[in-house]
Amino acid sequence: MALISEHIESDTRERILEVAERLFRQIGYQKTTVGDIAKELRMSPANVYRFFESKKAIHQAVARDLMGEVELEARRIVAQPGPARERFRSLLTTVNRMNTERYVGDSKLHEMVEIAMQEDWDVCVVHIECIASIIGEVIAQGVASGEFEAPDLPLAALCTCTAMLRFFHPQMIAQCATKPGPTIDQMIDFVIAGLSPRH
């Protein structure tokens, strides 16, 4: 019985997040109320509040899920066989593509990002650190295969993330599209050059 009820609980939590994300995309974060979410699920707002203390808590959980999808795909790329350089390029390109799809193409979700940045969420820092550590794994594989040279792995990963800010950061992806700059492939070549063995 405990297991079943736990299952139902987590199922309800998931359904709340699915509906919330859909409404955030359709009518925007600001306009969506907890009442709207409850109504869609045919439950009382009080029941929604049993799972999330506030609309902000729902917002953060939705953002966490969206970021989690990027992290999952990144881990999948790292686990693939083949040269580290190719997976390194594929990893950076995928983070750019998924962040662009999620936060830039969708103006309603972009509103969520603006708020997350303004309120300076920990979920963003956790995501940055996760992506950096996954990038660090590929660099480590490249060091092992002799493709890369990186005396300080965590630092090399952070510098890679920082170098890619224009292509990773939702606000920069949107803003820099009209500014002079390299293509993502040219930027990845530049970063790979910095990680390549000196001799």
Place this chain on the structure above:
Amino acid sequence: MALISEHIESDTRERILEVAERLFRQIGYQKTTVGDIAKELRMSPANVYRFFESKKAIHQAVARDLMGEVELEARRIVAQPGPARERFRSLLTTVNRMNTERYVGDSKLHEMVEIAMQEDWDVCVVHIECIASIIGEVIAQGVASGEFEAPDLPLAALCTCTAMLRFFHPQMIAQCATKPGPTIDQMIDFVIAGLSPRH
């Protein structure tokens, strides 16, 4: 006579910009009116409008002056003697320091930057291209001295600017201060590694 009147004209223009910048810093861009600027100068708003068609035009001229100071200092560094690597580091550090002082330390001026970014000004693009070309000059000097290797100079300069976005872009300087990342010296080391000869 013509020369004298031209001199007076340009002098008045400069005084309008000086007063405007001071008021933008003191009471903020939004709160400052063309009337306030005219009053400080003991002239009519109509006279201010003889020089600038709108408050936005004054705003852009003030921003242009602030950016111009950074460009002037950058050119001064490039003209100095010594190893290109040292001037390269000094150049990137100076752009970061001056942008931080101008747009981040000063919350009122940061308001100006936010507006400039939202309205997607050409003055920003012109400034980016100017700083990139100055960075390109130092890289060219490094290539000549054998300190750097860069088959495509303009591209190497753009990649350097892009890699330094966290330390150059006013919004990123403010936002990333609390995010995980390398120090500016560590980032410059990473960029220099990418520009260093392979053999």
